[in-house]
Amino acid sequence: MPRNDPLGLADDAPLFAAWLRMTADVTAGRTRFFSIPGHKQNHRLVGPLVDGDLPLYAGLEAPGPLALLTDAEQRAARAWGVDWCRFSVGGSTHANQAVALAVGRPGDTVIVSRTLHRSMLSGLILAGLRPVWVYPELDEQHGLPGGVPPAAVAEALHRHPEAKAVLVGDPSYVGTSGDLEGLADAAHAAGVPLVVDGAWAAHFGFRPDYPQHALARGADALVISAHKTLPAMNQAALLLARTTREGGLLDPARLERGFETGHTTSPSGAVLASIDASRALLQHHGERLLGDLLGLRRRAAEKLRSVSGLEVPTGPAADPAKLVIRLPGTGASGLRVDQRLRAAGFTIEMADRDTLIPMLTMADDVVAVDALVTSIVAAVEAERGPARPISRSPAWSTVPVTGMAPREAFFATHESVDATAAVGRVSGELVAPYPPGVPVLAPGEMITAETVDELRRIAKEGGRIAYAADPSLRTFQVVRD
Template sequence: MPHDAPGSMTPTPEDPRGLRADAPLFDAYLRALAEPRTPFIIPGHKRRPDLIGPLALGDLPLSGGVDDVKMRGGYLADAQQRAARLWRADVAHFSVGGSTHGNQALMLAVAGPGQKVVVPRTLHRSLLSGLVMSGAEPVWVLPEVDERRGLPAGVRAAQVAEALAAHPDAVAVVTGDPGYVGTIGELRETAEVAHAHGVPHLVDAAWAGHFGFHPDLPEHAIALGADAMVTSVHKTLPGYSQAALILARTERIDPARLAAAIETTLTTSPAGAIMASIDASRALLERDGEELLGQVLPLVADARRRLSRIDGAHVLDGADVDPAKIVVQLPGTGADGVAVEQDLLDEGLPLEMADRDTLVAMITLADGATELDVLVGALTRSIERRRGAPRPVVGAASWTVQPQTVVPPRQAFFAEHEAVAGNEAVGRVSAELVAPYPPGVPVLAPGERITSTALAALREARDAGTRIAYAADPSLATLRVLR
């Protein structure tokens, strides 16, 4: 929709793209900010900047701030209906808990204790926590790892069909697309496989908020036949941190159960600013998304070309990779990605992910030619500075460890456990989730046997400078195991 479309408003400093007429929740938030009030309601700072500083000024609760306590304005319901229409879903829910909350809610909506769900091993830890919460049991689909890249490919429909054939009692299929490094799977074909089996296909599309809104981008999961998708509005779209969308078609998913699952796991005091940012991002994407994405995609393509000229560097590209993401692999340069990351941090250029072999830079519609030039220049200088002897490509532990499930995740989570020395944990059953972060993909999950291979891979990641997340002892000196 052009900027001067009927009903659009004149841009203001608070609303520079004139979205207020198209975004009811965002508009209500801006009105509430401007109204003089003496609130006798939470939050306790009462928007007084002399107590905790200026961050209090924009903090309005959804209920009792953006709308009244009884939610009589209906702004959230209106905004969610607009999002559902845009993504061609039957229902949409806004979340202040990120895609983590959405994934957990979907698990509660489609599966119960003892029921099986087909899940890729490249899952985010939120899906695993959803399995714990619901009591569902995973049927793992192991990723195909590209030997040349050392990175996981997207899930293939044939893998899902094989898993369903081996476990015909499975009640749902979950995939993540695109993956953390931008690789794309076979969503349309996977949905067809799941539907032929009579079960819903759910997609963790946290990194795909922009998909479907430019002809050079893949379609989004709902358009490709998925029954539900979760996407982060704060990743590739300009929402506040923690902003996310849960979208669903209701042919195979009970909307009442989904709503109950979302309410069960959502705070009763959602931040109005986060919710309003979802509505504003939706309106921006609907009106100007194709234009804005059309500006940034050629810049990413050009940056990839320039980075690929670095001797020994491999830049992910092609039809199976998100066109808006920059992923650079370093083994051929001999440079250490953690050292490169530090160089960029020193220049004020934090990266989304960096381990020894792989760098991931998030590019969004907020970036322009200047930002891409700065990134390419800094990466080029640092890689040349850190250059060493080329080394072979080695797949990260998150993509290569073979899980050995002994007991279901929920049973392991609630079982009695003890902490033992790392070497003594080999052969025991893990009581905790352990993952290099980023990407937050588990190497060990509750209920899985701790193998020497898994422990060695985690230690190697730790020693290379990668953060070990979620473990009670991130040093790995001890691990929690079932008694």
């Protein structure tokens, strides 16, 4: 077994196998590129940064039909139990936008979870869809979001029988999941598809003590980010669907058009190969590796729970591998803890005042996780203060007032006004704390004093405010009257 395929995945991963062969040929000088990318695998200009960056076209694939990519995508479709799959090198952002373009036409209504990622909101703008918001339940103890209640979706569909789809994010950024079977029943009773942004759940469904993936629970389409919880390269994602060919509710031709509209014509062969390899890894070694990951998470949680005031929430509807650390009971600021962790050489996925989320994956080991936990405990103790009340992030609790459709606001004439003057005006921009990238303010929504105050509070605490034209929040972009 070659060193660069330690688990023997190439036999069931055609794109990955092609990448291995071409990498070997380039290293041995048997292949020389007179095609893009412009670095031509040469270290002379920018050093080893270019290693492994092989193209799909005029690279892994021979001229003609894309046989290897088609084979890899079909294998993934079978692995997730559906008939349609495309690999994206534009992350879940591209996949969410593709499915938005596929489910309706400009002016159509869709039922949408308010805690959707900004990529789906931008998809609504591109497609000209009009959202009817539904909201997740909130855990009163921790202030974290749960799932969207099926009854809320059923009621929204009853009020809007013209709706064309139901779009939800599940699991949430903090790993909580809802009743997808109930959501699917509500959507299907109305004759519309359920589309799930499951970006954080690429590992679901491949071991009995993890949740089933959304397609197995009744969803018609699923977006997953292979680069988040699997060992795929950044920007690697999949869009999977059950189409009308299998008695589903989604048109495969519309899905293809939606996907190709935002897809690059120069996809990275390396990113695509990493999706193929990650799928093969899940099918052949996922049960063992995901079991090891559960052990790492349990070990970390046990040590962290010994810290006075620190909480590590879990529950039957949560991703069992997601490590969410709540700090209000310690009085420590998550942002200051994060600074200490960075100084100690650790980066984590997310930090705000009350929450830390270090990502644990199948690539981690006991030594690394133990070192991280030791540093977290030390940083929390160094920042310890009086316990504070639980607060709800506006990302999970915002209830917007709609002034106009998102697309209309996006293309309207905008002007920049002082924050005080912006209150009561229609927003022309999207503003979100990042992470998690869930909009607190979106195009077409009325700007309220509460929204401005909450965003400024996050910024003052050291959080990152993303996508705003003025990150200082002294001014806002509004629709010109």
